[in-house]
Amino acid sequence: MRKTLFLFIAFLAFVPSLKAQTAGTPEVENLKTLYKSLEYNTLAFDDLKQKWMVDDPTFIREIFNRFVVRNALRLDGRIPKVDLIKERSKLVQEGEVTIEVRKRYYDDELEFFAFYPSVEIGKENPQALFDPIYDGFLLKEIVGDKSYEKIKELTYFYKETTKEQVYTKLGYNFDVNLNLLRPEVMFWDVTTEGSNKYLLSIFGQWGSDKALWPGWYLNEYFAGARLTYFKSLSNDPDKFTYRLSIGAGFPSNRPYKDKMTVDRLWVSGTSIYAKIEGYPFTFIDSDFMKDILFSVEGKATPIDNKKSDYGKYTTIQDFYSNRTFLNWELRKRNLLNVFDFGQLEVGLILSSSDIFNYRLDPAQSAVIDLEKGRKSFMQKFNHIISAEVGVRKSSGLIQHSVNIAAGYGTDGYGFVGLKTFAMLSGNFGFDAGIYSSFSVNRTKFPYRYDTYIVFSPILRINY
Amino acid sequence: MKRLLTIIMVAGFLFQPLVKAQEADDFIRNIDLKLRKDKKYLNLNFVDLAGTEKLLQNLNPVPRVDGKDPFVFKANDNYTYRLVFLTNAIGVDSTVLLYINEIIAAGAGDSANIFGANQAGGPTESMVIAFNDMHSLMGSDYGKYSTLVEYIDRLQKIDPEYKYGSLLGITPDDAINTSLGMISRDNTDFLNFMRANALHWYPKVAQKSSTKKGRGAGATTDVASSSDFRIDAGFSSVSFSHKAMDFSFGAAGVELTLEEPVLHALPFGNNTLGFGFRTLLNLAKDNKNPNGGMILDARLLGRIRMNTADIVTNLPFALNAKSNFHVGTSAAVDLHVTRPFGMPFLNAYIAIGGRGYSSPYVTFNDRTVANQKYAYFSFTQAEGSFSFYWNTNDKLSSRFRVDVGLGYYDMLKAYYPGGRTTAAKTEVVDNTISPVVTLYYTFAPEQNDIFGIKARIFDSVVKGEAWLKLLELDGGHTFRFASTVFSDPIGRAIREWENQGSVFFQIRYRYGF
Numbered sequence: 013m014r015k016t017l018f019l020f021i022a023f024l025a026f027v028p029s030l031k032a033q034t035a036g037t038p039e040v041e042n043l044k045t046l047y048k049s050l051e052y053n054t055l056a057f058d059d060l061k062q063k064w065m066v067d068d069p070t071f072i073r074e075i076f077n078r079f080v081v082r083n084a085l086r087l088d089g090r091i092p093k094v095d096l097i098k099e100r101s102k103l104v105q106e107g108e109v110t111i112e113v114r115k116r117y118y119d120d121e122l123e124f125f126a127f128y129p130s131v132e133i134g135k136e137n138p139q140a141l142f143d144p145i146y147d148g149f150l151l152k153e154i155v156g157d158k159s160y161e162k163i164k165e166l167t168y169f170y171k172e173t174t175k176e177q178v179y180t181k182l183g184y185n186f187d188v189n190l191n192l193l194r195p196e197v198m199f200w201d202v203t204t205e206g207s208n209k210y211l212l213s214i215f216g217q218w219g220s221d222k223a224l225w226p227g228w229y230l231n232e233y234f235a236g237a238r239l240t241y242f243k244s245l246s247n248d249p250d251k252f253t254y255r256l257s258i259g260a261g262f263p264s265n266r267p268y269k270d271k272m273t274v275d276r277l278w279v280s281g282t283s284i285y286a287k288i289e290g291y292p293f294t295f296i297d298s299d300f301m302k303d304i305l306f307s308v309e310g311k312a313t314p315i316d317n318k319k320s321d322y323g324k325y326t327t328i329q330d331f332y333s334n335r336t337f338l339n340w341e342l343r344k345r346n347l348l349n350v351f352d353f354g355q356l357e358v359g360l361i362l363s364s365s366d367i368f369n370y371r372l373d374p375a376q377s378a379v380i381d382l383e384k385g386r387k388s389f390m391q392k393f394n395h396i397i398s399a400e401v402g403v404r405k406s407s408g409l410i411q412h413s414v415n416i417a418a419g420y421g422t423d424g425y426g427f428v429g430l431k432t433f434a435m436l437s438g439n440f441g442f443d444a445g446i447y448s449s450f451s452v453n454r455t456k457f458p459y460r461y462d463t464y465i466v467f468s469p470i471l472r473i474n475y
Numbered sequence: 476m477k478r479l480l481t482i483i484m485v486a487g488f489l490f491q492p493l494v495k496a497q498e499a500d501d502f503i504r505n506i507d508l509k510l511r512k513d514k515k516y517l518n519l520n521f522v523d524l525a526g527t528e529k530l531l532q533n534l535n536p537v538p539r540v541d542g543k544d545p546f547v548f549k550a551n552d553n554y555t556y557r558l559v560f561l562t563n564a565i566g567v568d569s570t571v572l573l574y575i576n577e578i579i580a581a582g583a584g585d586s587a588n589i590f591g592a593n594q595a596g597g598p599t600e601s602m603v604i605a606f607n608d609m610h611s612l613m614g615s616d617y618g619k620y621s622t623l624v625e626y627i628d629r630l631q632k633i634d635p636e637y638k639y640g641s642l643l644g645i646t647p648d649d650a651i652n653t654s655l656g657m658i659s660r661d662n663t664d665f666l667n668f669m670r671a672n673a674l675h676w677y678p679k680v681a682q683k684s685s686t687k688k689g690r691g692a693g694a695t696t697d698v699a700s701s702s703d704f705r706i707d708a709g710f711s712s713v714s715f716s717h718k719a720m721d722f723s724f725g726a727a728g729v730e731l732t733l734e735e736p737v738l739h740a741l742p743f744g745n746n747t748l749g750f751g752f753r754t755l756l757n758l759a760k761d762n763k764n765p766n767g768g769m770i771l772d773a774r775l776l777g778r779i780r781m782n783t784a785d786i787v788t789n790l791p792f793a794l795n796a797k798s799n800f801h802v803g804t805s806a807a808v809d810l811h812v813t814r815p816f817g818m819p820f821l822n823a824y825i826a827i828g829g830r831g832y833s834s835p836y837v838t839f840n841d842r843t844v845a846n847q848k849y850a851y852f853s854f855t856q857a858e859g860s861f862s863f864y865w866n867t868n869d870k871l872s873s874r875f876r877v878d879v880g881l882g883y884y885d886m887l888k889a890y891y892p893g894g895r896t897t898a899a900k901t902e903v904v905d906n907t908i909s910p911v912v913t914l915y916y917t918f919a920p921e922q923n924d925i926f927g928i929k930a931r932i933f934d935s936v937v938k939g940e941a942w943l944k945l946l947e948l949d950g951g952h953t954f955r956f957a958s959t960v961f962s963d964p965i966g967r968a969i970r971e972w973e974n975q976g977s978v979f980f981q982i983r984y985r986y987g988f
Binding site for chain 1: 497498499501502503505506508509510512513515516517518519561564565566567571610643645647656657658816817818819861863865875877879912914966
């Protein structure tokens with residue numbers, strides 16, 4: 013009987029106590045909810061509110077002591093035992109405590125204050141030394157007006173941890189992408205159905221990376237009009253459905269003076285340029301196939317330059333000229349996320365480009381093809397097969413694309429290269445490429461360089 | 476041992492409510508403190524009731540805690556009782572009455588508060604039923620508590636349009652931010668830019684609201700009154716227009732200018748004086764929105780030869796400035812069209828002159844032929860571009876514009892052997908088509924134009940222009956400090972007809988803008 017009574021008393025004593033530690037009574041829970049609901053809710057801005065960590069050990073001692081004096085320290089809502097306070101005070105004395113503070117969004121008052129052991133900083137769910145304070149006025153009551161103002165003044169050692177909001181969104185009102193190597197100005201857009209979008213733009217492209225004539229090394233700039241179609245609007249600029257570019261080639265100079273140790277390519281006529289690219293397998297219900305980009309681009313020179321178009325020359329000039337190229341590319345995007353650095357992608361490229369060897373003789377009325385009769389049209393072509401592996405990220409503060417490229421051609425030489433592109437918040441950035449060729453017979457191919465370096469800053473304004 | 480354990484357990488059982496009471500007391504005290512101190516962030520509502528309201532009188536007396544006497548609502552019209560409550564909060568599914576304040580009308584206080592807070596003569600407000608009392612009332616006399624809550628709820632049930640009073644001291648609607656800036660869908664950005672930066676006057680529109688982030692509609696606007704005449708005068712150009720020159724669908728103005736917009740030359744550097752007429756036409760007038768519709772801003776200019784070469788080298792406000800070429804007598808057209816066919820804002824400029832080589836003002840000695848001189852002439856200049864505008868926020872204080880297009884000019888060389896003043900031979904030395912990119916920034920807080928800067932890159936030369944408002948006198952007289960800077964060519968050698976890096980300063984007076 014006594015045993016039963018003992019067990020009954022034990023049950024009565026312990027069970028409510030255990031329950032209280034986890035959930036509290038309805039009254040306490042209601043009061044807690046009410047307390048947290050009094051303020052204008054700014055939950056959506058929690059991550060953007062001014063936040064910092066007080067790191068000044070002397071100031072932390074001062075504030076902590078105010079909590080002790082006012083008996084304001086709480087642990088799970090209860091007044092902690094003296095021994096526990098003494099034990100945790102040692103961390104304060106040793107300078108191993110940091111205070112995290114957060115301000116309200118619309119005014120200057122504090123809305124969060126907590127002591128953290130230094131070892132907890134950086135953890136996903138750091139455990140506070142004591143219960144945080146969620147009300148600046150309560151904090152003011154505890155630490156006093158002067159200390160409260162001092163906390164807000166930031167005139168002590170602290171670490172600012174306020175998040176800077178950075179969004180990069182693709183707008184479809186206009187897009188001015190000033191990149192010397194591949195500029196584009198989108199000037200017209202229309203939606204015809206659902207959330208689709210047709211975009212018209214003027215584009216430029218300097219040289220052809222795929223034919224190993226990057227940037228100014230081709231001495232030809234392609235410019236024209238581009239139609240881009242998005243079946244459904246996207247924040248990823250490369251997630252269009254298809255894109256068609258048509259333009260013409262224009263002779264271009266270089267932005268620097270070189271030593272002319274390599275024969276420059278000349279432009280020997282008026283060329284036309286076209287490129288079509290898109291995701292042709294979107295109709296297949298497969299995530300893998302939907303991200304396969306196919307593109308084909310080409311240049312042809314149907315109109316030859318007249319002799320007078322080359323300018324005045326009094327001596328014989330032998331020169332090389334590229335008149336045609338055709339590039340095929342198959343690229344698989346979004347293979348996998350590489351440590352949040354970007355999405356892995358691979359590309360396979362086949363490029364065919366010709367080289368003509370001409371002579372400009374003042375004594376002759378026309379330009380002479382020095383290989384006429386010795387080489388057929390197809391024999392003037394060099395076919396390069398190359399592969400690219402890289403990562404690409406098109407959102408966040410920094411958007412980038414880094415690709416390692418390697419290729420080998422039927423002329424018996426190859427190249428390795430690095431193509432990089434980076435933008436800061438979608439506005440400023442650079443586009444660069446470096447290619448190193450190997451096994452080049454300079455006697456047979458005097459127009460080939462050992463190293464190609466192209467670079468352009470980027471200013472992009474998109475709304 | 477068993478006895479000791481029993482005592483501990485019984486003590487634990489007995490003290491358990493006390494622990495919980497401490498937590499509840501903490502919350503009650505904290506809530507009360509917050510309700511009294513926080514004057515800005517409390518998202519609470521209130522309803523005011525006159526002391527004579529039967530509802531209140533029926534509640535008398537209201538018990539209070541902490542040894543305070545029960546409260547009695549005074550049946551007096553000078554007494555108002557403010558019921559403060561919380562509604563519509565996460566986790567709170569019904570109205571929670573928090574406290575009641577007593578507001579005594581000015582001069583109506585009883586003898587007890589003659590020397591109280593009401594000495595200044597305004598109404599006094601004091602908390603008569605605090606949160607602790609109200610919380611206790613909910614438990615001890617729920618009927619009275621629920622009577623008040625039901626009354627509050629009924630107000631909106633009867634009239635869904637009824638608005639409770641609010642204690643919220645912040646105005647989130649005034650602090651709405653956008654992170655990605657905005658552009659206007661109508662001509663607001665174009666007109667704002669032109670008003671701040673153009674030589675000519677643009678009708679001012681008192682803007683109510685005209686823009687929306689990204690794609691959105693325009694809005695209503697009112698045309699504002701302006702001065703009878705407007706003038707913009709500086710050392711390099713002057714414009715003038717009068718109300719008499721305004722017409723129903725536009726306005727007109729005249730100008731004199733010593734500037735050349737395409738070539739690399741400071742004011743006074745092209746050996747011409749330009750004079751012209753400017754017309755602003757609202758082609759598709761949108762009566763609902765004066766900032767909408769299609770606007771054509773056209774300038775027709777005539778330029779006559781004038782020897783400014785001698786002037787520019789002696790101007791104290793032109794540094795390292797020389798005139799090395801001639802533009803010659805010519806005619807020019809400058810057009811700005813707002814969004815033709817849904818495209819961006821379009822700018823077009825073309826100047827064409829007759830090929831007159833006689834009597835050049837600036838000549839160079841020919842080193843290859845003795846006793847022969849030569850001079851440079853440009854007879855055609857053109858530029859076409861699209862303009863894109865954007866603002867960093869919806870306050871329109873930081874405004875950007877970028878122009879992207881193509882520019883063209885020719886440059887010819889004329890030879891004068893043996894002291895002749897007519898050319899014996901001419902040749903084309905430059906026939907340049909080059910991309911042109913111009914970036915503008917205007918700082919105009921509260922629609923007040925303070926500062927503007929422009930950087931233009933064309934044919935490897937950077938041209939910078941900037942202005943800064945110096946002072947604004949009563950009556951709308953404004954003075955600006957303005958400057959124009961040219962760089963040396965970048966990435967190519969300087970041509971003989973080009974000027975090296977040079978600077979031009981001036982003070983501009985503006986009235987009626």
